[in-house]
Amino acid sequence: MIERKPLIAGNWKMNMNVNDSTELINIIANGIVDYDRVDVLVAPPFTLIPHVKQLIGNSRILLGAQNMHSEISGAYTGEISGPMIKESGCSHVILGHSERRSLFKETSYEINLKVSVAVKLGIIPILCVGESLDQREAGQTFEALKDQLDVSLKNLRDMKNPDISTIIAYEPVWAIGTGKTAAPEQAEEVHQFIRKWIEKNFDSVTARQVRILYGGSVKPGNVSELMSKPDIDGVLVGGASLKGDTFVQIIRYS
Numbered sequence: 001m002i003e004r005k006p007l008i009a010g011n012w013k014m015n016m017n018v019n020d021s022t023e024l025i026n027i028i029a030n031g032i033v034d035y036d037r038v039d040v041l042v043a044p045p046f047t048l049i050p051h052v053k054q055l056i057g058n059s060r061i062l063l064g065a066q067n068m069h070s071e072i073s074g075a076y077t078g079e080i081s082g083p084m085i086k087e088s089g090c091s092h093v094i095l096g097h098s099e100r101r102s103l104f105k106e107t108s109y110e111i112n113l114k115v116s117v118a119v120k121l122g123i124i125p126i127l128c129v130g131e132s133l134d135q136r137e138a139g140q141t142f143e144a145l146k147d148q149l150d151v152s153l154k155n156l157r158d159m160k161n162p163d164i165s166t167i168i169a170y171e172p173v174w175a176i177g178t179g180k181t182a183a184p185e186q187a188e189e190v191h192q193f194i195r196k197w198i199e200k201n202f203d204s205v206t207a208r209q210v211r212i213l214y215g216g217s218v219k220p221g222n223v224s225e226l227m228s229k230p231d232i233d234g235v236l237v238g239g240a241s242l243k244g245d246t247f248v249q250i251i252r253y254s
C-alpha cells in the first residue's frame with residue numbers, strides 16, 4: 001500500500017510584504033504542526049522568496065514559486081527561470097494556475113514545456129487543472145480535464161520518480177476566490193478521474209503514488225470533509241493561506 005502524505009499548500013498570489021510574511025511564517029512555524037503527518041508549503045511572490053527562505057530556516061516548511069519560464073535564461077524581460085527559483089531555495093513550483101491560463105493566456109502546450117523543464121531541474125511541479133463554470137454546466141468537466149492533462153503532461157517521463165513526482169491540483173475555476181467550494185463528493189469524483197487518467201497514461205503504481213490536491217475556496221470549515229475523501233491528498237489554498245491562524249487551522253484539519 002502506497003502512503004500519500006497530505007500536502008497543505010498556500011498560494012499567496014500577488015499578496016504580502018516583508019513585515020506581513022514575517023508574521024505569517026512565525027505563526028505557521030509556531031503552529032504545532034506534525035510534519036511527520038503532513039507536508040506544509042508556502043508559495044510567495046518571487047521578490048519575497050529569499051526573505052521567506054531565511055525565515056523558514058530549519059523548519060520543515062516547504063517553499064514553492066508561483067510560476068517560472070520554460071527557458072533557462074536569455075532575453076525574456078520580466079521573466080524568472082527555473083534555475084533562478086531553485087537557487088532561491090524553491091523545491092516546488094505551481095504551474096498552469098487558472099489565473100495564468102485565463103489572465104495571461106498560458107496554454108497547456110506552454111505549461112507542458114514548463115513542467116518538463118521543472119522536472120529536469122529537480123523542481124517538483126504542482127500542475128493545476130480545472131474546468132470553467134461553462135464547461136461544468138455543459139457537462140464537459142471530464143473532457144476539459146482530459147484535454148488539459150493530455151497536453152500539460154505530454155511526454156513526461158519522470159512522473160514515476162517519487163523525488164520529483166509531479167503533484168496535480170484540481171482547481172475548478174468556478175470555485176477559486178468565489179467562496180463556492182466543490183462538494184467533497186464532486187471533488188472526489190474528479191480526483192478519481194484524474195487518478196484513472198494517470199493509470200492509463202503512466203501505470204498503476206504511479207497513479208497510486210501521485211498526490212492530487214483540491215483547490216478553490218478551501219477554509220477551516222470545509223477542509224476536514226474534503227480531506228476525508230480517499231483521493232484528495234491535500235489542498236491548495238489561496239485567500240485563507242494569508243492569515244496565520246486560519247492557515248494553521250487548515251494545516252491541523254483533523
Ligand code: PGA
Pocket residue numbers: 011171175176177178179215216217218236237238239240
Ligand atoms: P482560493 O484560491 O483558496 O482563494 O479560492 C485557490 C487558488 O487559486 O489556488
